Amino acid sequence: MTYSEKDQQYKRYTVTSALPYANGPVHIGHLAGVYVPADVYVRYLRAQGEDVMFIGGSDEHGVPITIKARKEGVTPQDIVDRYHKIIKDSFAELGISFDIYSRTSCPEHHATASAYFKKLYDEGKFIEKTSMQYYDEEAHQFLADRYITGTCPHCGNDHAYGDQCEACGTSLNATDLINPKSMLSGNPPVMRETKHWYLPLDQDEPWLREWILQQHKGDWKTNVYGQCKSWIDAGLQPRAVTRDLDWGVKVPVEGTEGKVLYVWFDAPIGYISFTKQLKGDDWEKWWKDKDTKLVHFIGKDNIVFHCIIFPAMLKAEGSYILPANVPANEFLNLEGDKISTSRNWAVWLHEYLKEFPGKQDVLRYTICSNAPETKDNDFTWKDFQLKNNSELVAILGNFVNRTLVLTHKFYGGKVPAHGAWNELDQEVIKEMATYPEKVGRSIENYRFREALAEMMNLARLGNKYLTDTEPWKLIKTDPERTATVLNLSLQICANLAVLCAPFIPFTADKMHRIMNLPAMGWQHAGNANLLMEGHVIEKPELLFEQIDDATIEAQVNKLLETKRQNELNAWQPNQVKETVSFEDFGKMDIRVGTVLECTKVPKADKLLQFKIEDGMGTRTIVSGIAKYYPEPEKLVGMQVCFIANFAPRKLKGVESQGMILSAEDKDGRLILVSPSQLVTPGCNVG
Numbered sequence: 001m002t003y004s005e006k007d008q009q010y011k012r013y014t015v016t017s018a019l020p021y022a023n024g025p026v027h028i029g030h031l032a033g034v035y036v037p038a039d040v041y042v043r044y045l046r047a048q049g050e051d052v053m054f055i056g057g058s059d060e061h062g063v064p065i066t067i068k069a070r071k072e073g074v075t076p077q078d079i080v081d082r083y084h085k086i087i088k089d090s091f092a093e094l095g096i097s098f099d100i101y102s103r104t105s106c107p108e109h110h111a112t113a114s115a116y117f118k119k120l121y122d123e124g125k126f127i128e129k130t131s132m133q134y135y136d137e138e139a140h141q142f143l144a145d146r147y148i149t150g151t152c153p154h155c156g157n158d159h160a161y162g163d164q165c166e167a168c169g170t171s172l173n174a175t176d177l178i179n180p181k182s183m184l185s186g187n188p189p190v191m192r193e194t195k196h197w198y199l200p201l202d203q204d205e206p207w208l209r210e211w212i213l214q215q216h217k218g219d220w221k222t223n224v225y226g227q228c229k230s231w232i233d234a235g236l237q238p239r240a241v242t243r244d245l246d247w248g249v250k251v252p253v254e255g256t257e258g259k260v261l262y263v264w265f266d267a268p269i270g271y272i273s274f275t276k277q278l279k280g281d282d283w284e285k286w287w288k289d290k291d292t293k294l295v296h297f298i299g300k301d302n303i304v305f306h307c308i309i310f311p312a313m314l315k316a317e318g319s320y321i322l323p324a325n326v327p328a329n330e331f332l333n334l335e336g337d338k339i340s341t342s343r344n345w346a347v348w349l350h351e352y353l354k355e356f357p358g359k360q361d362v363l364r365y366t367i368c369s370n371a372p373e374t375k376d377n378d379f380t381w382k383d384f385q386l387k388n389n390s391e392l393v394a395i396l397g398n399f400v401n402r403t404l405v406l407t408h409k410f411y412g413g414k415v416p417a418h419g420a421w422n423e424l425d426q427e428v429i430k431e432m433a434t435y436p437e438k439v440g441r442s443i444e445n446y447r448f449r450e451a452l453a454e455m456m457n458l459a460r461l462g463n464k465y466l467t468d469t470e471p472w473k474l475i476k477t478d479p480e481r482t483a484t485v486l487n488l489s490l491q492i493c494a495n496l497a498v499l500c501a502p503f504i505p506f507t508a509d510k511m512h513r514i515m516n517l518p519a520m521g522w523q524h525a526g527n528a529n530l531l532m533e534g535h536v537i538e539k540p541e542l543l544f545e546q547i548d549d550a551t552i553e554a555q556v557n558k559l560l561e562t563k564r565q566n567e568l569n570a571w572q573p574n575q576v577k578e579t580v581s582f583e584d585f586g587k588m589d590i591r592v593g594t595v596l597e598c599t600k601v602p603k604a605d606k607l608l609q610f611k612i613e614d615g616m617g618t619r620t621i622v623s624g625i626a627k628y629y630p631e632p633e634k635l636v637g638m639q640v641c642f643i644a645n646f647a648p649r650k651l652k653g654v655e656s657q658g659m660i661l662s663a664e665d666k667d668g669r670l671i672l673v674s675p676s677q678l679v680t681p682g683c684n685v686g
């Protein structure tokens, strides 16, 4: 039984989570936006005794996967096999409780997506359009925008892609590029006519406007509603549902070789294919019965697909229900910066699981308490540590542990009988009874942070009760009252085990095991009689442990190292300076000299003082490279290049008679330039 009257009309729930794209592993941004909230929702509905199906899988088609495969010299199938396994395994380890986690490259999905297209095609639901597109004559194929590079018309970057210039961030059309080249053959592409099918979204506008902007005003999240409204108000355009590509679901129409279903068309049909895989002949009611509630959990970048395009596809088919809600989240940032797969600026789930074994719930808790439900939010390792140490350890863990330890100390691990509840007890019992509904109602309204905070408030109530009653002192003066206090504290622990389960299921399992609690539904929570007198409690174990500064520092350093690498990777050589004539160059007198002495200039951190044998005698040159040569005496005997006719100048009181040449590497290090063989000191360079 759910708390929302609307939900009480439903017989079953079909819950989907966005299909992660299988060209990389999953990171905390995905978890916060989609998977943790979806899993909390599903686990809660199951605890409510609802009939729920939770669908997930990998999205394995599309151009980026083919590009990654080409870069690595493997097949697209190799790429998706690799990441599907990593993603699937890491979700399972984090306890994301899919009923099925499948993939769009499987034959069942190809068959379903193909039949779906064919039905709409046969019924004339698409419009056919020809357009001009770039074609590679050597590779014999049409080119996706990403497969074309050229010069950006806005900033002159020579490596802009056909869909975007990464240097200036402008989105482009392939035809905007100056000197376009195919990434396949390196040749300039030619224009050719190609035919595609389009979903006429412009015709869907009236019912979409009514369905979303009228019917779902107020029950869809404001960020979702707002985005839909601006799409609809801007006027919907027909969207191509096919592409020229050789990786994907083949278009099931004769004479369309080399064409596949556009990935955004085939991916959401995956939810249906996977349902068929899971339920067999019983699949239809999960998608076609009006008593089924369909909910899509997605990130904000997916709103248009799940709120407008996929519903338009479902409506065009005619026999499907539409989603009742699409609770999309905003984005999670990492340490103040946007998460980026290409820049490796992320906390990867599979790495976290390796580096923090047994701490799935700490991540689930941190992510959920910080989920970007109404605006973008930030994940920091400091906050992760704080949430663990001062909430999980200090509030929930502490309360449960104190209660269980005292039960063992005073009653040999058996639940003591309680006497009459006094006024304080009654207040606590009354308050405890409100939590199942408080937590449940927040979950049903997709306010997971609020739900989690309420669950923790019950642990706070428990802690306060212990502090107010002090059973560790009370035992000496009033053993009977102590038994009552601990009985009630144990009841709170049992309630927590039920109410924390959607959020931190591993901890809930542990609490059930320690307290020998049978599996309980949500409806049992809120009562002070979950544990009977004499019920045996196992030896307590700590639910959580402190995370120390060194562990957090190691993670922060890992990110700092990524940042440093990114800066190096972003390095580009300086622009070539203005042209100089041979005569101008001839004015520079560059020579080779041998280092006779080299010392630090006193009171100047950056400067080294060289004494150079220059073929005519010796000269002193001061150079600002001390930071890169911490042992200057080791330079004695080395040959360096210097400008012999450089105007003398005084540096920190030392007259420098020339300039020593060095190269500045991309990380800013200065490296002395030296001839590749010993030469006669004083000879010219040129």
Ligand SMILES: [Zn+2]
Residues within 6 Å of the ligand: 152, 153, 154, 155, 156, 157, 160, 165, 166, 167, 168, 169, 170
């Ligand atoms: Zn540009």
